[in-house]
Each structure stands twice: as C-alpha cells, then as structure tokens.
Amino acid sequence: MSGQINRLSGGRRINPEKPLRFTFDGKSFVGYEGDTLASALLANGVTFVARSFKYHRPRGVFTCDPHEPNALVQLRNGARQEPNIPATMIELYDGLEASSQNRWPSLRFDLLSVNQLLAPIFVAGFYYKTFKWPAKFWTKIYEPVIRRAAGLGRLSGKIDPDSYEKTHHHCDILVIGGGVAGIEAARVVAQCGARVTLVEEHARLGGLDSAGFEDSIARLEAMENVRILPRTMVFGWYDDNTFGAVEQVSDHLEVPGANQPRQRMWKIVTKQVILATGAHERSLTFANNDRPGVMLASAAERYIREYGVRPGRRAVVFTAGDKCDALVETMREAGIELAAIVDASKGEEIEDVRGSTAVRAVTLRGPDGRTRTIACDLVCVSGGWNPAVQLLAQRGQKPRWSENHQAFLPQHMAGDDFLCTGSLAGLETRADCVAHARMTGALAAHRYSCPASANLAEFYGFLEKAEASAARHPFFESAVGGSKKFIDLQHDVTRGDVALATREGYRSVEHVKRYTTMGMATDQGKNSNIHGIAAMSKSLGKSMGQVGTTGFRPPYRPVSIGALAGRSRGRQWRPILRTPLHGWVEEKGGVFVESGLWHRSQYFPEPGETMQQAIKREVLAARNTVGFCDVSTLGKIDLQGPDAAAFLNKVYCNGFAKLPVGKARYGLMLREDGIVFDDGTVTRLGEEHYFITTTSAESDSVLSHIEFCHQVLWPQMDIALADVSEDWAGIALAGPHARSVLQRIAPDMDVSNDAMPFLAAREGTILDGVRARLFRISFSGELAFEIYVPARHGRALAEALECEGQEFGITPYGVEALDVLRIEKGHVSSELNRFTTASDLGLGMMMSTKKDYVGRTLSARPGLADSDREAVVGLKPLDPSHSFRQGAHIFSKGAAIAPESDDGYVTSSAWSPTLGSHIGIALVRRGRERLGEVIEIVDPLHGERPVPAEIVSHHFFDPENERVRS
Amino acid sequence: MRIPCPLCGARPLEEFVYRGDATVTRPEEGAPMEEWVSYVYLRNNPKGAHREHWRHVAGCGSWLIVDRNTLTHEITRVAEVRPSGDAR
Numbered sequence A: 001m002s003g004q005i006n007r008l009s010g011g012r013r014i015n016p017e018k019p020l021r022f023t024f025d026g027k028s029f030v031g032y033e034g035d036t037l038a039s040a041l042l043a044n045g046v047t048f049v050a051r052s053f054k055y056h057r058p059r060g061v062f063t064c065d066p067h068e069p070n071a072l073v074q075l076r077n078g079a080r081q082e083p084n085i086p087a088t089m090i091e092l093y094d095g096l097e098a099s100s101q102n103r104w105p106s107l108r109f110d111l112l113s114v115n116q117l118l119a120p121i122f123v124a125g126f127y128y129k130t131f132k133w134p135a136k137f138w139t140k141i142y143e144p145v146i147r148r149a150a151g152l153g154r155l156s157g158k159i160d161p162d163s164y165e166k167t168h169h170h171c172d173i174l175v176i177g178g179g180v181a182g183i184e185a186a187r188v189v190a191q192c193g194a195r196v197t198l199v200e201e202h203a204r205l206g207g208l209d210s211a212g213f214e215d216s217i218a219r220l221e222a223m224e225n226v227r228i229l230p231r232t233m234v235f236g237w238y239d240d241n242t243f244g245a246v247e248q249v250s251d252h253l254e255v256p257g258a259n260q261p262r263q264r265m266w267k268i269v270t271k272q273v274i275l276a277t278g279a280h281e282r283s284l285t286f287a288n289n290d291r292p293g294v295m296l297a298s299a300a301e302r303y304i305r306e307y308g309v310r311p312g313r314r315a316v317v318f319t320a321g322d323k324c325d326a327l328v329e330t331m332r333e334a335g336i337e338l339a340a341i342v343d344a345s346k347g348e349e350i351e352d353v354r355g356s357t358a359v360r361a362v363t364l365r366g367p368d369g370r371t372r373t374i375a376c377d378l379v380c381v382s383g384g385w386n387p388a389v390q391l392l393a394q395r396g397q398k399p400r401w402s403e404n405h406q407a408f409l410p411q412h413m414a415g416d417d418f419l420c421t422g423s424l425a426g427l428e429t430r431a432d433c434v435a436h437a438r439m440t441g442a443l444a445a446h447r448y449s450c451p452a453s454a455n456l457a458e459f460y461g462f463l464e465k466a467e468a469s470a471a472r473h474p475f476f477e478s479a480v481g482g483s484k485k486f487i488d489l490q491h492d493v494t495r496g497d498v499a500l501a502t503r504e505g506y507r508s509v510e511h512v513k514r515y516t517t518m519g520m521a522t523d524q525g526k527n528s529n530i531h532g533i534a535a536m537s538k539s540l541g542k543s544m545g546q547v548g549t550t551g552f553r554p555p556y557r558p559v560s561i562g563a564l565a566g567r568s569r570g571r572q573w574r575p576i577l578r579t580p581l582h583g584w585v586e587e588k589g590g591v592f593v594e595s596g597l598w599h600r601s602q603y604f605p606e607p608g609e610t611m612q613q614a615i616k617r618e619v620l621a622a623r624n625t626v627g628f629c630d631v632s633t634l635g636k637i638d639l640q641g642p643d644a645a646a647f648l649n650k651v652y653c654n655g656f657a658k659l660p661v662g663k664a665r666y667g668l669m670l671r672e673d674g675i676v677f678d679d680g681t682v683t684r685l686g687e688e689h690y691f692i693t694t695t696s697a698e699s700d701s702v703l704s705h706i707e708f709c710h711q712v713l714w715p716q717m718d719i720a721l722a723d724v725s726e727d728w729a730g731i732a733l734a735g736p737h738a739r740s741v742l743q744r745i746a747p748d749m750d751v752s753n754d755a756m757p758f759l760a761a762r763e764g765t766i767l768d769g770v771r772a773r774l775f776r777i778s779f780s781g782e783l784a785f786e787i788y789v790p791a792r793h794g795r796a797l798a799e800a801l802e803c804e805g806q807e808f809g810i811t812p813y814g815v816e817a818l819d820v821l822r823i824e825k826g827h828v829s830s831e832l833n834r835f836t837t838a839s840d841l842g843l844g845m846m847m848s849t850k851k852d853y854v855g856r857t858l859s860a861r862p863g864l865a866d867s868d869r870e871a872v873v874g875l876k877p878l879d880p881s882h883s884f885r886q887g888a889h890i891f892s893k894g895a896a897i898a899p900e901s902d903d904g905y906v907t908s909s910a911w912s913p914t915l916g917s918h919i920g921i922a923l924v925r926r927g928r929e930r931l932g933e934v935i936e937i938v939d940p941l942h943g944e945r946p947v948p949a950e951i952v953s954h955h956f957f958d959p960e961n962e963r964v965r966s
Numbered sequence B: 001m002r003i004p005c006p007l008c009g010a011r012p013l014e015e016f017v018y019r020g021d022a023t024v025t026r027p028e029e030g031a032p033m034e035e036w037v038s039y040v041y042l043r044n045n046p047k048g049a050h051r052e053h054w055r056h057v058a059g060c061g062s063w064l065i066v067d068r069n070t071l072t073h074e075i076t077r078v079a080e081v082r083p084s085g086d087a088r
C-alpha cells in the first residue's frame, strides 16, 4: 500500500509495529497505534478533511487539540454514529470508520459551496436581516434550505446501544491539567499524604512537551494517594468546590468492552484545587487563513515530533514575534524545507494565501511594502498563547489583560481554595512552569497541613517577575489582504463581519458575539474570541482590556447528552413505586398503568376480554355484587398531639374541631392563594390521634405543605406528624355485599350498620390477628369500606378477600373502573387541577366562616368569587353512544368555535355501564345556572365532530346517597 | 452547592427543596386583603444577602432558614425554623 506518504520515523507516541486500518469517506487507509484520526489522515497525505459551516470552504486540520475548529467528523456508523467529533481527539483503532460532514454530495464535489458566491448575504446578523418576513417563508424556505446548507453532522436517530454512568469522588486536592506543571504540582503536593486527583483530558499525561518528565510521571503514577484520570475533561466548576468531569472510558475503542460504559460522569468534591489548565496557541488574522495547510505552529511541531507526521514539505512560518526555535529545529530534523519566517515584529506580514483545496503559495509583504510570492504547502501560524481561563471565568472571574504577555490572564491567581500555575498563569518557559508548579504544590501541601499559615508572597512574586520581564509583540492581524480573513473558522465569521457589527453600533463584546455568532460554535471561541476582541479593539479605538472577554459558562467543552443522563434512561429513567399488592396483581394478570412514579393496577382482563369489556365487568361488579381495589397509593399521614384538632382546623377549609373519635370526615385543603390544593379524609382514631389520607398525586406536596404549616406558620402548636404512606396497605371494598365479605374477614369486629354507620372508623384485628383500620368511606357511591393493614399483610388481605368473597362474586377492579365509578357518582378528582376554587367544584359550602384557615382570605378575592366562573357540572350526550374526550371544549349551540366564545372544558369522561351512556364532568361557565341546556362538545384537536350534550348535575348516580348509607 | 443542615450535616443541593423568601410573615387573622396579597405574591429579588426557606426533603424533613448570598451562593447561617429536641 502506497499509503503513508507523509509518515516520518520516530514519532514518540507511534508504534509502527501495530498498523491499524481505517476508512475516511469510504476510502481505506492505514495508520499506527498511537495515532489520532487527524495524525493518521495527515500521514496519508489527506489534508482536505472538511467543508466549513456557512460557506462550505475546503478546510484542513488546524490544531492538535480538543477545540479543533475544522476537522470535525462523523464517527462510526449505525446506532453508534456520532457527529461533530474533532479528528484531533479520536484515538485510532483498527476498523475505525469516519466521514466528513457538511458537504453534499461529496467533500471534493460540494454543490453547496455555491454559498461562497452568496457570501455578501451571509454577513453578520444575516438571520436578523434576511428572515423578517413573510412568516410562512420560515417553514417553506428558510428552515429547510438554509438549515440544510449550514450545519454540522447528523445523529443516527437510533437508540444509543452503549451505557453511561455517573460516579462521585472526593479528594483533598484536585489538579486540573496533566501537562508538566500539573504533573510537578501534583507530585510535590502528594508527598504530604493528601488524597490527590489529577485530571487530564488527553489519553496520556505530558501536555505539549513532556520530554524529560517520564520519571516524574512514573513516580506520580506509583503514589498510592494519587489518582490519575486520563481522557477526562473537567467541564464545570460549581459551588463549594464541586466539579463536573466526563471520562471518555471507551471512546477510543470500536465497541466498549463487556460491562464497560462509553463515558463516565464524575462529580468531584475537593478541598483545594490546583489549576494547571495550560494555554491554547492562537492563530493570526490574514486573508485566506483558513486554507487546508494553514496550521498552528505548535500543532505542526507536535504532529512531527509526537506522531512522526509531516504536515507539509515546504513551510512558511508566520509569527507575531515568537522565534519558533523549537518548530524550526523540529522541521529541520524532519527534512521539511523552511521557505520563510514571516515575523510581524519586524514589519512582515502575509498578504494572501493561494490555493483552494490546499495551500500552494503565500504572498508576503515586507516592511518596505514590497510583496513577493513563495510556493509552499504548509503555513505554520504562531499568534501567541491564550491561557485557558475558562474554568475560572465560570466562577465569575473577569480575565485581566496583560500588556506584557499580550494575553488575558486569571484575574486572581489564587484564592482561599485554589492556586493557578503553569502557562495558565502566564508563564512562558518550561523552566518557569516547572519551578512555579513545584512551589504551588508545596503551598497546597502547606495549606493542607495547616491552612492558616500559608504565605503566598513567593508564589505571587514569581508570577509578577515573569510578567514584568515578558515583552510579547502586540500583533493580531495583517493590515493588508482581501476580504476572507477568518476570525472564527468554525462559524465562518470574518474580520469584515466584526467590522460591520461595530459600524452598525454594536459596542459590547457580548453583543458582537451574538450578532456575528463569533465564538458560538462547539469550540466556544477558544480559537476565535481573542481575534474578535482584537478586531473590536481596533474598530472602537479601545484597549483589549476595555473590550474584555465574553463570559464563560459550563461546559468547557461539549458534553454528550448520554453522559448527562447516565443510567436514567429507558426503564431506569426514574424510580418505580410498587404497592404491597404489586406481585398479587401480576399473578392475577392485572395490567399496570404508570401514575406518577406508581405502577398501579389499571384493570384485570379475563381471557379474551378487551380493556373496555373488563372495565365494564369490574364496574358492574362493584355496583351489583362486590369489588375491591388497591388504594395503597394514597398518601397517609399520622397526626398526634394536644393541638391536632386545632391544627387540622388551620390546614383544611372545613371544620374539624367537632369530629368525634371513631369518625372520618372528608377534608378539603386550599392553597394560601385560595385555589383548591388537595382533598382526602381525616379520621379521628383517639382524643389526640388522627389518620389523614391525601390524593396519590399530591402526597409529597401535601406532606411538605403541612410540615411547613407546622414548623413555620404555627410552631407553637404541640403536634407531631409522620408520613406513614408506606407503612399501610389499603384496599377499598365496595358493593352491596361489601359488609358480608368484610364480616367474614373480620369475625371479631362488629361491622353492622348500627355498629359501623357511614363514616365510622374502627381499629381491630382481622384475618388471623392482623392489626387493621376499617373506615366506612365510599368513593364509588356504594356501600364501601377502606381497609388498612400493615404493608406486609397487604397481599394476605387481597387473597383473603378473594377467597371469602368468592361466593358473592367478588371482583378485583383497577383504577379505570375506580374512575368510572367516581364519575358516575360525581366525585371530583381531575377537577382539582390547580385552577379551581372550592366553589367552582361545587364544594363552596365546605368553607368554614367561623375560623382562620390557609386560603380563607384570598379565596374571597373578586376574581375567585366571580359568578361568571366555570363551575363543575355533568354532561350527557343527547345520543348516549356519542363519546367525547377529556380536554374537549364546551360551546353554546351555534356559537362561533373561537377562544372568545369558549365556555369551558371537559375534565372527566367515561362510558357508564350503569347508565348505558357516555357521561362526563366539565367545568362550564356559570354551569350551575345552565342545567338542562344543550351545548356542543368540540374537539378539533382530535378532528372529531361536535357532540351535542345536555348539562346535568354531575351526581349522575344515587344523588340521594342512599347506597352509601345502606 | 451544599447546605449544612443543623441535624444532618453538609448535604448536597439535590436533597433540598427551595420555597423562597423567609422574611415574609403570614398576616394575622382578619388582616386586610392587601396584606395577604403582599404576603402571597410580592417578593423582593435581592442581589446579595437573602434569608430563605429550604426543606431538607430527602433528609430529616426539617424546614430550614438559610442565609444565602444570591450572588456568591455563600451560606452564612442555617437554622431549623422550629427548633427540635433539646434545642427547643
């Protein structure tokens, strides 16, 4: 295979014994173990790897870093396909498949590169200027066409087959960055015995150049109190020294190993942090500075030295003033011809870069204004260094412009719990970085042992001296050259765009960023912001420091949604709550439905039965013989104390002072703003002992609310509350034979109508000595009891009911039948929708006038007492077979179907087997005055024909309450 | 962010729920409507020191008064609203 035409010998990371095959855009190549996709492509002479975002210009590998702006590729195929991955961060593995993005139909022949001709349209703010009107153009033209033209890679649309996990980690000292500064700081601080964690985003430690530090790394790795996390990127610094990091556990493999996650999210809590995040080399602004073959000087040097790759054969170096000695020496050793060094500090500039899919030549302009053209295929750019201040800026630091360093440095190099070192702190030589890092490590160790006495004078002194002696030449852009001077390679923002934005009146760097989209791509401005600031500085006549940087928020680099979700997906996306009867329901073939976190029994189909048939059978059983239903999901609160009755009087709108022992009462709870919050029952078990039930949906919020009432509003009340929801299993037993069945399972208790009338409550033992609470409460409208037993006996209770009720035709029913029964009876439930008042619900008479309670005063506000409000009524279609849905709207006959004439909406609907008709409950404007009126139920959302229906009382079934008292 | 619960120690934010301003007091019975409206709806949005109600919902269940700087998230004092046990 002719293959690796640009491979040199001696790449430090490369193992030439291990060739690896890979494909790019379907073409096969070979690289070596140790390569990245970027280095392997360069070794194979592939320098044109992408099309740009807006103009579809040819682009090549620009950096050796995670914030690569050009060489973004789509990695893998099928469900594992991942878009927008920097080729510079993809560790090569055998069989790797990648493809270029943002081109159609192919990289070389890209029809959309016609966008380049439209460049005058795609200027700063073009979204705001172009797409104002007409509105329908958005969906027809702008979205489909422009979005297609401007974009990155695509997701597969399939479910990610890999797993992601989360972990927590605690340490004494966290070192961020595994370059030489991080290594040395970690090694020194670890000698004090503290638990040290070193996080490095690359696969191995060493940073830009680790030559000579192999020993240090080995010693660090051998320390037992040191944990090294390679391939891990700290993306956020949160309150109380909490850090978010993502470890790319198996991204460097074709497929994760058995039981291996693809990525792992770390939540790291530390006492101190040493920031050694380093610095990013920056480019320069000149015409056609985006051509494939234009590359950062440090990247070119690293490709040669670390990967044994020749990024070009004949190079021009363009520098802001740095001598680039290391690069020159490396190129010489590699046999790369150095055609020219263009040093801006000597008045030399690049005026233009020739070539389209590859650099062919550059035009130079000397201090005398004379130009000459030099053939070359590589332009190495050295614009200076940007310290990686992003994490510090997340904590609110405003980076400080240093004129000497020509860079934004950390505003504060140290704080109570953090220290900055290395090139992040502005240090320019390796010797300085190492010396200061050791000093920093010793300081952190000192703080760890005796926090109070650390002296930072030496630490600061070192940095001040380094800054005083720094003398970077201020240079950011060539004064000459054409229009295509790119500032943001990834978003195709040019020097002209920034100039236009300032001409149009933009003054703040934050506004220019948003208007031009500079710095808003996946590299988050790591390549571009500094040049945008420099351009603004020039246009506005302000200093770099006056323009300032934009704010930085987490994440430092893009984080995959999978890592954020972790295990919370599919069945694990949230917890599941199961009642004590869950296993029994399963054995009975019951169907479950999710209701909040609960899995509740929905219905119990007999063989061959449809859901509707099952519900009908279950409802008729409760009406005609006897049925039972799991109600364990209700919230249950135990309330005790001398002030319990007074407390209940405060939290419920109806009175509880006179509730006798052994009686239950329906209670209605309001919010302080007067809206209904929840309903349930309160049972007085003893002089100072009450048992409260709440709805299943609101059980947590009610508990929180009444704890607030107790602890905050009325702390002087002598009561105690306990959430006993999980302690009790509850079953509702309903139907004409309910008492007979109950008597059989509770032979020791008198459950006759005299001994236990409607709303009576008794404690006793049932089955074979199981402690139980029996409440004669009915939600169905039938003679009914709620039976509570300790949760562990729930199943036994269900089995006993089934067995003893057999001769009465006992039938278990689920929440569907439960809902039908309560709609037939006219009990409100889904009508408590956080918009309704007690009066809306037909429960206005429950609101006591004799006491203060939560919600009393504000429920009297004119808007809540307005007679024009929607009130609860029943709906009966004129044709009983006409169905309608919850959510359908109510209109007067003949009224226009428009929001202005909307008269309310359906809150509950069901087929009533008892009445042989569809029925519903609705909130209808002035509903109680409109009984007998025929209205129309309208449901355009589901495309259904209007259903004419009569407004009736919502107490469809047994309005005299004879059955519940029988 | 971590909140030092007086009963449970420093616990992560996820264990708590936030309610809001702890400086408002529920009006007396019979107070005019305006006082109730202001109690339920009107809030300052201070930049800096603030006194707030939090509940340690995934811990002891206590309602807490938390003095927190809304700008820096620094917490200077945490106390139970209704002192429990020996503290009462």
Ligand SMILES: [Zn+2]
Residues within 6 Å of the ligand: B005, B006, B007, B008, B009, B056, B059, B060, B061, B062
């Ligand atoms: Zn607590």
